[in-house]
Amino acid sequence: MEIAFTTQVWKEGNIYISYAKELEVCSCGKTVKEAKKNLIEAVECFLETAEEMGTLDQLLEEAGFLRGKRIWKAPEIISTERTCVGVPNK
Numbered sequence: 111m112e113i114a115f116t117t118q119v120w121k122e123g124n125i126y127i128s129y130a131k132e133l134e135v136c137s138c139g140k141t142v143k144e145a146k147k148n149l150i151e152a153v154e155c156f157l158e159t160a161e162e163m164g165t166l167d168q169l170l171e172e173a174g175f176l177r178g179k180r181i182w183k184a185p186e187i188i189s190t191e192r193t194c195v196g197v198p199n200k
Contacts, residue, residue, distance in 0.1 A: 112180060112181040112182070113175070113182040114182070114183050115130045115133055115153065116131055116187055117129070117146060119145055119146065125140065127145065130152075132175065132185060133156060133157075134173075135149070136149065137151070173185075
């Protein structure tokens with residue numbers, strides 16, 4: 111079985127943060143490549159633990175994943191963009 115998810119990566123200081131939004135799992139690394147690799151390992155561990163606990167299907171369904179024949183597909187992301195709002199002065 112495969113589970114497809116979206117990966118976001120951003121930089122905080124000297125560290126790259128990687129995040130699987132649909133699963134709410136994150137990791138980090140010294141490079142983008144390392145951060146992505148570490149995220150995949152964290153997601154695998156998260157999913158294995160959920161499977162061992164018998165909660166994997168429920169967890170994925172509650173996160174909006176759709177079950178296919180051999181793959182769980184994440185909800186389609188329609189837009190990702192940086193948005194800015196003003197903060198009122200005191």
